[in-house]
Structures are given as structure tokens and as C-alpha cells.
Amino acid sequence: MERIIGLMDLDYFYAQCEILRKPEIKGKPVVIVMPSLREGSGAIATCNYEARALKIKSGMPLSLAKKLSNSETVFINADKPYYLEVSQKVFEILDFFCEKVEQVSVDEAYFDLTNPQGFDKAVEICQKIKQRIFLDLGLTCSIGLSTNKLVAKMASSEKKPDGFFIVKGSEVDSFLLKHSVTDLFGVGPKTEELLRKKGIWSISGARNYPKSFFVELIGEANGAKLFDFIFGIDNREVEPNREKQQLSRMMTIKEDSRDFEIIMQNINFLAEMLYKEITSLKKNFKTVSLIIVNEKMETITKSRTAAQPINSFEELVLIESELLKSFLSESQSMVRRVGVRVSNFDADLGLQRKLFEF
DNA sequence: CTTCGGCTGACGG
DNA sequence: CTAACGCCGTCAGCCGAAG
Secondary structure, three states: OOOOEEEEEEOOHHHHHHHHHOHHHOOOOEEEEEEOOOOOOEEEEEEOHHHHOOOOOOOOEHHHHHHHOOOOOEEEEOOHHHHHHHHHHHHHHHHHHOOEEEEEEOOEEEEEOOOOOOHHHHHHHHHHHHHHHHHHHOOOEEEEEEOOHHHHHHHHHHOOOOOEEEOOHHHHHHHHHOOEHHHOOOOOHHHHHHHHHOOOOEHHHHOOOOHHHHHHHHOHHHHHHHHHHHOOOOOOOOOOOOOOOEEEEEEEEEEEEOOHHHHHHHHHHHHHHHHHHHHHOOOOEEEEEEEEEEOOOOEEEEEEEEEEEEOOHHHHHHHHHHHHHHHHHHOOOOEEEEEEEEEEEOOOHHHHHHHHHO
16 A cells, blocks of 8 residues: 655744744844854744745854844753653654654654545644644644655755645655755755756756665665655655654863863763763663864864773763773864763663563 | 675765 | 854774774
8 A cells, every 4th residue: 555654843942932032023034043151153943934045054054144143033951851742742643643643853753644544634633733733822833745755854944834735645756856855854964065066956966866876875775765755755654653763962062171170061061961861861871972063163072981890980081081091192172072972872771670570 | 695884975954 | 244153962994903
């Protein structure tokens, strides 16, 4: 049976959340900022359409957004815990209407609506989802509905905000041919540049090349996937969410430094946050990494894997300090951002106890 | 030959 | 005048060492 897959995307989500609790800013340009410890430094997480009209975009440096802003513009620092709260209510609604939901992020999810009654039934469910999200929570979202994840996602972008765009199986090909290769999932700036150099822009143009061409260009796995995508083929399932594979915390330090003590202070702070989280998640980790972003914005990582799970904060910090020493001795560059990561998780501790008792 | 650890890089949100 | 620039998480792919 042909699958029916949906993608729900909450419109300019962080900004919409803020407007929800501060109705007086509705209608003004609203810009959500991820600040760093540096004065006036940060990046734009998201912004509403009034702000986009001023050419402000997500990912943009805060300094540039400030220049583009007008006197009306409201800048708000991101409040992740609040957005998570709102998001959870949205997912309750989604879970109510659909058994197979895969959360991609705080504001996005795929869902599988394959059913015996067919496409019309799925359309009806999508309308109900949009309705409940709006009536119960006051939020708008955009939904794309098609026969696989790739096209569902592209369809959701077709009509925004508060959109609902349907691409039936018979329409997939003509829908794709209206798009450029850069609209395909997984084609970022680097791949775009490689394709452009080969004179490839449109999806129809890309179809003139064999699979081997893409494999040589971007590698075995990605090449094969891109080749499929060009023809609208995407067999990825909607997967229930897996356990996290890694957990990390990063931050930009006050000013670039190579001072061991100063950098360790920052690492200590991050490690403490992370250690609290990981213990509350009842997870066990064996690998510790230090992530450094230097003044040239290059990322360097140092890792160590222990034979046994690491079970004290002191041990975590000790390993981090050794990794930092090793970095400082091997590199001359300044440290701009620093991060702490743990990975290589053991089975859930609660589960482990159960197995032991058994 | 396969697996694992360590690392970089691309990508998405 | 230009360049400016967060904080996550996933996967692919390479290399070398070990099983």
C-alpha cells in the first residue's frame, strides 16, 4: 500500500510562543536571540514574518539583525524551557490523532497516516490536527502531506504560515520538477556549490546524471540518497524517537583565551550542567569529549573513552582537564568557544537494575 | 574482514 | 567598507589499532 506521510512544522515557533504570552507585541517584528556571554554577540534563532520583511533571518548574527531592525522591533532572548512546555502540549495533540509520530525537533514532526480508507481520511486528520493546535493552544502550524518524508517536508514549505499543502502520489513528479536541487533535504551550501560547478540547478537537470556521478561527488551513502531524492524516492520510515546518542553543552567564553585556568572555569560550569542532566536521565557514559572552537571558527575535538562507565563529576572534570592540556600543547590557536560532550551511553540504569534483579 | 575509538566535516533545526 | 556568528544533535567517512 502507498504510504501517507505528514510533516508538521510550527510556524516561527519561538517567536510565536513569545507572542502567545505577550499579546501586545503581536504585529511587531519579533526576533528571538540566542545570546552569548559576549557583549552584543549572538545569533538569531527565529523571527516572525514582520521581522522577515526587514530581511532578518534565522542563523544571522545579532549585530546584523540589529542593523536591519527598526524602532518597532522586539528582541527577546530565547527561553527554551518555556518553548519545550508549549511544544509538549502540541505533541500531545499529535499523539492523540496519530500512533506513529517522529519528533524531529521542538517544533517539527513527521507522522504516518497510512490507512485503509485512503488519502481523504488522512487529509481530514491533518485538518483536525491544525484545528486543535489552533483552538486549544492558539498556535498555527504548516503541514505537508504526501507519500514519503522527502516530499511531505517540501510540501510543508510550499504554503507558510498556517498552510496545508497536499502532494498526492500522482503529483509527486510534477511537484519536484518545479524545484531546484537546493530544495532537497540534505543539500546544504557545500553540496549546492559542488552541483553548481557542474552546472546543475534544477531537479530536472540533475536527472541527466547517473547514480555514480553523485556518489563520486558526495560519497557513497549521500550520493545514493540524493540520486533517489531527485526522482522522489524516499523509503525512510517514520521512526519512533530513539534514545539520544550523545549529550553536550557549549558556550562562547568572554574573550578568546589560551589560559588553562580561565578555560577550565568555563569547562567546569558546562560539566556541572551536563552532569546534572545526565544523572537525572539515569544515563551512564564512557566517552568524554572536549570541543574547542578557535578564533578562526574551526572546531577541534578531543575525546577519551574509559573502560568503565564514568560515575563522578570529579572524574569527568579530570578527564576534561587532561584533554584541554593536550589541546593547548598541540595547538597555538586561541579558544573562542568551549564545549563538553558525553557519549557512549550504557543501557538505562533503571533497566539495568531490573535485569540484575531478574 | 569487522569493529571500535578518535576525529573532521556536512547538515538541519 | 566588510564581516560580523549559537547551541545543539545526527550521520558519513577516514584512519589506525585490535580482534
